[in-house]
Amino acid sequence: MDKLYVIIPAYNEEANIEQVIKQWYPVVEEYNGQMVIIDDGSTDRTYEILRHKEKECPLLTAISKRNGGHGATILYGYQYALEHHADYIFQTDSDGQTLPEEFEAFWENRRKFDMVIGFRKHREDGFSRIVVTRVLRVVTGVCFRVRIPDANTPYRLMKGQTLARYIHLIPEKFNLTNVLISVILVKKGCRVKWLPVTFRARQGGENSMNMKRIFKIGLQSLIDFRRMNQILQRKGEYIEKDGV
Numbered sequence: 678m679d680k681l682y683v684i685i686p687a688y689n690e691e692a693n694i695e696q697v698i699k700q701w702y703p704v705v706e707e708y709n710g711q712m713v714i715i716d717d718g719s720t721d722r723t724y725e726i727l728r729h730k731e732k733e734c735p736l737l738t739a740i741s742k743r744n745g746g747h748g749a750t751i752l753y754g755y756q757y758a759l760e761h762h763a764d765y766i767f768q769t770d771s772d773g774q775t776l777p778e779e780f781e782a783f784w785e786n787r788r789k790f791d792m793v794i795g796f797r798k799h800r801e802d803g804f805s806r807i808v809v810t811r812v813l814r815v816v817t818g819v820c821f822r823v824r825i826p827d828a829n830t831p832y833r834l835m836k837g838q839t840l841a842r843y844i845h846l847i848p849e850k851f852n853l854t855n856v857l858i859s860v861i862l863v864k865k866g867c868r869v870k871w872l873p874v875t876f877r878a879r880q881g882g883e884n885s886m887n888m889k890r891i892f893k894i895g896l897q898s899l900i901d902f903r904r905m906n907q908i909l910q911r912k913g914e915y916i917e918k919d920g921v
Contacts, residue, residue, distance in 0.1 A: 679787070681710035682763035682837075684754035686747055687771040688717040691726060697771050698730050698737065704777050705736045708784060711761070712737045714771065715754050718744030748854035752847055755840060755854075763837040768855070770831040774877045782872055783834040791839040791867040794859065795832035795874030813856060820902040821860045821909075828859040832874045839867060846909065848901070857905060864909065 683705055687694055698712070705712045716724040716739065727739035742753060751768060758766045765787055769775045775795075783793045813828050833855065843861050847854055862869055 678709050679764045680762065681705070681708045681765045681767060682758035682761065683710055683712045684751065684758060684766060684768045685712065685714045685771050686717055686750035686754060687714055687719065687723050687727070688744070688747070688750075689719045689721045689723060690771045691719075691722040693773045694723055694726050694771055695730065697773055698734065700773070700777050701769070702734055702737070704780050710736065710767075711763075713754055713757060714739055715750050715757075716741045717746070717750040718742065745850060746852055748852045749850050751854045752844075752849065752851070755844060759837055759841050759844065765834060766837055766840060767834045768831060775832050776875050776877075779832075779872075779874050780834075783832075786870050786872075787834055787836070789868065790870040791836050792859075792862050793834045793870045793872060794827070795830045796827035796871050797830055797832075797876040798873045813853075816902065817856065817860055820906050821864055823860055823863045825859050825863055826871055828856040829853060830874065831855065833859075835862075846905075848905075851901065853901075861909065 683701060685697065685701070690697070694714070698714075702712060704710065712734070714727055714737065716727060718741070724739065724741045727737075731737050731739045740753075740757070742750070745753075754768070755766060767780070767783070779795075783795075786793045814825065817823060817825055817828055835858075839862070840858070843858070843865070846861060847857055851857060859869075
């Protein structure tokens with residue numbers, strides 16, 4: 678039976694984390710899964726709550742690490758899942774914006790594609806986030822020569838075998854891990870399926886992102902993307918030998 682790992686990064690999500698576990702834990706139970714929530718050095722009660730829920734939920738693993746940002750925490754979770762021989766890895770966030778009811782369509786497509794990724798429709802997360810998504814679409818197109826509808830969606834199901842082949846290309850402290858994974862899989866000709874997903878407003882707590890921080894990350898990412906594209910081109914022949 679296929680082994681599923683659900684990876685959820687969390688930072689200062691004491692207002693949301695219990696509800697997110699409640700929503701997604703039935704998915705883990707139904708699909709032979711493990712839920713791994715990585716606390717990224719929260720300064721509130723997030724990890725305390727996770728440890729308490731861990732006692733109630735045998736399929737939940739709570740991990741605490743030093744703060745490194747969203748991208749680094751996702752990468753940590755992916756590496757953990759691969760080390761535990763995950764056949765499929767699903768990632769979502771801990772702010773309650775995504776719906777577990779939409780997961781079934783992703784699971785049904787898992788064997789046909791290397792990655793099934795959502796593109797956000799009916800978005801309620803604010804105009805600034807929508808602008809960021811549109812800018813990312815342009816930037817990834819210019820830097821990598823690929824067309825990706827929504828590169829950073831926190832609703833993606835990936836084959837463990839495929840992710841294992843390319844994860845070494847992701848810098849450890851890269852801010853936009855999911856963007857780079859999307860780019861690599863598309864650029865290398867992997868089979869990628871896009872499905873529409875609902876994206877609600879944050880369900881509680883405060884958003885740690887603001888326009889100043891978004892601009893700073895965006896500027897650094899543009900620099901990183903150009904460097905990463907050169908790396909991908911240099912390593913292209915080696916990667917293609919494996920095939921997908």
